Amino acid sequence: MVHPFCNDLIATFKIENMQIHKQALEMGKVEDSQVNKEAGNSRRNFIRYSVAAGAGSLLGASLLTGKINAEESDGEKVKVLTTDGRLVEVEKGHLCCEPVSHEVARHGIGNKKMVMVIDLSKCRNARECVKGCQKMHYLPEDIEWIKLFLMRDNEDTGPYWFPKPCLHCNNPPCVKVCPVGATFKRSDGIVLIDNDRCIGCKFCMAACPYSSRVFNWKEPKIEPHELDKNYSPENSTPGKVGTVGKCDFCPDMVRQGKLPSCVTSCPNGVFYYGDENLDTVTNGSETLRFKKLLNDRTAYRFMEELGTEPSVYYLPPTNRLFDYKVGFNDISEEEIALYKKEARIED
């Protein structure tokens, strides 16, 4: 039951946890239990409770959405120590290892509004974001949720590398056309797919102008023991045959207070991820004011003219750190030729 994630949680959620617990109490969803006194009696107990403490934050997070199903409440209960030293009882289903339910996943996290800023001046086609994403989501090598393009606007302008996750549009053409509501826009700005509801009509793929969506053409081959989590629309893992997949903006990581793996695996800090409402974005090594960054660097949104209002902003590829040719270092000749052809680069 104890999951490696949980160890990190104690640290990451120290502050947030207190607030969450307070709010949870106010909402009357959690009863302050009498087991306080028992806590800390033995070392083993202490470890167990503190490990469970992280889970409290998750519970809090799901409580904030105000969506806990009555049916779920007869599940197994687990005692959890909050960071302010009290012990509460929560359902096992809300521990960190267990992803949120399909219903909870439809509503978004708290009053967040997740955004991403991609600094094109720092990208050199290292492709670590692609690999990190594939590893995290158990994607086979031929499925990429982040794609890397070599862009060139016209023959006279410089080519630049262009990483593109799902843009999580605020006016998403894919969500509009879904006949069963399998893909949906949440209050925190994230566009998710419920792979248990998707019928695989591929209309969303035809409607997405950004080629963000990929189809599971065959049964994804994942050994069950490799998976450390159950399926939830929030972790999109494992993919399901005959349904659509795409970058999910990692809401499961947000719930754990962590960054998506594209952000952490990028060697150049290209990706900044954060909450628009908090006005902060971070690439893991530096945290910046979101609005100020957009203003200072004259950020733009990709194909703004389509009216899709993406949540992903790009910082223009000015004063690039690397020559675009650096990006050709680790890829095959064949691939280089294709990139060059698409970008109309002549030798």
Place this chain on the structure above:
Amino acid sequence: MNIDSKTQRTLNKFIPQLESMSKFGIAFLVILILIFFAGVYALYVQLTEGHIVTGMRDQVVWGLFIVNFIFFIGISYAGALISGILHLLRVPWRSPIIRMAEIITVVSTIIGPTYILLCVGRLDRVHHLLLFGRIQSPITWDVIAITTYLSGSIIFLYLATIRDFALLRDNPVKVARWRNWFYKVLSMGYSETPKQKEILARATDLLSIVIIPLAILVHSVLAWIFGMTLRPGWHSTIFAPYFVVAAVYSGTGVLILAMWVFRKVYKLESYITKIHFNYLGYILVMLGALYGYFTFSEYLTSWYGSIKWDMEVLHRLFDPSDYWWWFFFAAFIGVLLPIIIVTVPRFRNINSIAFASLIAVFALWVKRYLIIIPTLEAPLLPNHDLRPEFIHYSPTWVEWTLTVSGVGMFFLMFFLISKFIPIIPVMKISEEKDYNSLRKKVKERNLRRLMKQVRKSDTVNG
């Protein structure tokens, strides 16, 4: 119901067609059933191995299945629009061909949506369309429109057949018992009383009015599935009427082909005459011209505007190493050839009109392919995929087998229906003959009266 001698005589001609089957017919049936099972096998492969066995990939997400879907919904227009309008306008020559047109409608409206199901990744979840249906999605509009349309056209066909069911039920010639039972149930106690006759006529009129806007709506909604997306080559305001015109065009073509086939097979030369081919040929020409006009208008505006993405699609269509020859066939040959064949009197005969229809129908299938595939092959972002199948779509044997199987199903269902109800409305035909002879009598009487007047005036003057 009293059967007069004329009706009986007509009926007697059709009974053998229903009951007996020639050696050729049996062979045809066996082949169709084999084709059907080939399709079942292809479907089994697709279901067990996933859509990886098709040629569809992340860029070209829709392939032959959607092309066939649009094609079959298109030819369903034969019954809905042609027969509906001919009925409403009381066109006197319509009687021998409307039953065929209505059967085409029903059969193709059943087969068309099957292709949508083949294209769906999770066939086991199709009921989600009802459980979680969202009215915002054009697919939901399509589900509603097509089910309504299918019900409408089945009722339309049924109403037009009730009188023949009653006739077959009361027919003194002996037919198989199960047939009699079906005819008895399906005729619903109709016995041609004046009141029943009036109700039936009124219901048929009403339905032929309803079916026309319904048919237009079905193909408009279908066009909007493409028109509503932000894709070059699809995002066009004229897509709905363009699809409607193309659909009637191909529907008329299929109707002429069906007439040609049944005329030969069932020896209906005395009922389906050159007049029918000529008149439907004229309709075909008019629709072909309209379709050509829409095509010209669509591609001219997008070429003249020359938006980058539109040009990407146009380059593919006009590139001889890509789709040019198919485009040339679908947009030029498919329009001009039928027009020339039908309008030049020297070329116009029953066989050539049928050939012109064949060209039109095939061109329209190709046109649907050229609407779907090149657009999907031209995404807004560059396609850096190393795998050729992710860049260029080429259908696999699974898709081709299911396509052929669908066409086979069309023939099979048509064939079986023609073994169950006469392919020509017997009651109506017999009535028409009465009407014709009556008109002849009236003419003769008028002529005699005229003669008398002339003679009278002669005597006065003389």
